[in-house]
Amino acid sequence: xxxxLSVGEGGFEQFVAARGQRLLRVAWLxxxxxxxxxxxxxxxxxxxxxxxxxxxxxNPEAYVRRALVHTHASWWRRRWRGEVPxxxxxxxxxxxxxYAGVDLEQTLGAAVRALPVRQRAVVVxxxxxxxxxxxxxxxxxxxxxxVKSQAAKALRTLRGRLPSAVTPDGGExxx
Numbered sequence: 001x002x003x004x005l006s007v008g009e010g011g012f013e014q015f016v017a018a019r020g021q022r023l024l025r026v027a028w029l030x031x032x033x034x035x036x037x038x039x040x041x042x043x044x045x046x047x048x049x050x051x052x053x054x055x056x057x058x059n060p061e062a063y064v065r066r067a068l069v070h071t072h073a074s075w076w077r078r079r080w081r082g083e084v085p086x087x088x089x090x091x092x093x094x095x096x097x098x099y100a101g102v103d104l105e106q107t108l109g110a111a112v113r114a115l116p117v118r119q120r121a122v123v124v125x126x127x128x129x130x131x132x133x134x135x136x137x138x139x140x141x142x143x144x145x146x147v148k149s150q151a152a153k154a155l156r157t158l159r160g161r162l163p164s165a166v167t168p169d170g171g172e173x174x175x
Contacts, residue, residue: 023041026068027072030121032112045064048060062135062138065125069140073118111158115154123151
């Protein structure tokens with residue numbers, strides 16, 4: 001995909017210009033905060049720049065995505081978490097509510113951010129970035145079985161924490 005990119009500064013700038021927004025979205029999905037996402041991406045790009053000559057010929061997007069996950073995990077491990085998530089979710093909005101979609105997105109975002117780091121990374125890469133099991137395993141540096149088991153655990157947790165999903169026509173989905 002990126003083979004043949006210039007290994008010089010222009011190649012790095014070209015890569016960031018082309019893939020920066022998508023990588024920022026991955027960072028936001030991992031952190032749940034726009035400012036932290038920008039900091040995370042900037043930190044990772046600063047780490048990647050000195051190695052650009054080596055990774056430019058391979059798959060730089062996968063390398064940066066993996067660095068985002070690993071850097072976020074290291075930040076998460078160091079962060080003091082004095083706040084305890086509340087067990088009660090807000091009531092589900094009525095289907096005719098103009099803001100029901102926003103409420104559902106915020107509830108989903110909070111539920112994804114409450115997952116353990118590894119499960120969150122799998123959910124973000126598999127379902128938001130639409131990577132295959134193989135690509136996700138490669139990005140995380142683990143086996144495909146680990147990706148499948150982490151995804152299953154994460155989805156089970158999310159189903160337990162989220163209200164019934166609402167279909168686009170306003171009806172409720174039941175499992």
